[in-house]
Amino acid sequence: MATNHKLTATSRKIEGKGASRRLRTAGYVPAIVYGAGAEPQAIQVLHNDILLGSRFESFYSSVIELTVDGKAQKVLIKDWQKHPFKQLMLHMDFQRVNENEAVRVAVPVHFLNQEKSPAGKTAGLVISHNLTEVTVSCLPKDLPEFIELDLANLKAGDIIHLSDLKLPKGVDVPELGLGKEHDVAVVTVAQIQEEVDPTVEGAEGGEASDEEKK
Template sequence: MANTHEIKVERREVEGKGASRRLRTAGSIPAIVYGGDLTPVAIQLNHNEIWLASQNDWFYSSILDLSLNGDIQKVLLRDMQRHPFKQLIMHLDFQRVNENEKLRTAVPLHFINQDTSPAGKSADVVVTHELNEVVVECLPKDLPESIEIDLSNLAVGGIVHLSEIKLPAGVELPELKLGKEHDVAVVIAKHGKEEAEAEAPASAEVPAAKVAKKDEK
């Protein structure tokens, strides 16, 4: 079972740009809750509390319990609007979830034991994480806050594919249902020389016609 994360909210009685601006000045975040069989509801949240919560992976990938005077609604964060240069959250969108229906959402990947792997111990090997999150499909009760990938056996030249990720019970990767070509690399361990050669720009070639004219002079 995933951890429970309760967030207290208040109903937002007045909407509009002016009202939202006043809320932000007062230290609150305007937000909306939608989905399910209920109508959308405008709410507001304490900015400092949400800012602290937003520093954690679980805020983006877990089922959240929004508490409105004790009335709990289970939701997923679907959108966050940030200020372009200030440390301010401008608006949040939450979607209600049905505990009996499967959902799809992105979950962060956590890579462990890389430093102690054969590839990690090699000075001339570069280990790249091609993906930092994956989209999963599962019931809300099975949704993991993150998925660990154990790299303790990662060899030099090794590749970890999507299909090799060990998933919690009840969790699937819908991408793998689309065909073998979607079984992409998640982690790649390359020699540093190979990595440099792959990134180096190709040398410019002089057209044969120009070489011939030069020789004629």
């Protein structure tokens, strides 16, 4: 079941670094909302509300109901700035969405049944998740929280490409329309290459005779 994310914000008039610092000290995140043919609007959101939302994986890839000064609108999180090491959001950008226009969003990939697959049960194989998220295009109502990739039949030498993903109805991957070279590998299975110690290899050959040394 899709998670319905909601945020409440208020508009802000004073902008600038000093004003943003004061907002953060007061427990707010300075942000801006733009798009859908309307003027950009500077807003502020409670930092605790952002932390609560970010506990869900889908928070950054779902349509959010953002209420600003009592007026609700549908938005996507398009950009954010976090503190380098503190659990602190510094700034956020929200983009308004039109329910009748397609959006492009990077959604996570969920890998299923890998440990049950032939490759997962075989020693000496490396299973690589080359992509952990995929950018999809669809109407806001069709936006999935994630894409599932069942690896139950994965075996040695397999390569799963973007075009192999099973997408929900109404959802596509724009990158696939750019040509075959953009049909990149999502998952690969490779054999571990054992390195041969040259000192051991030389020892196995024995010491050269006096005649060979001349």
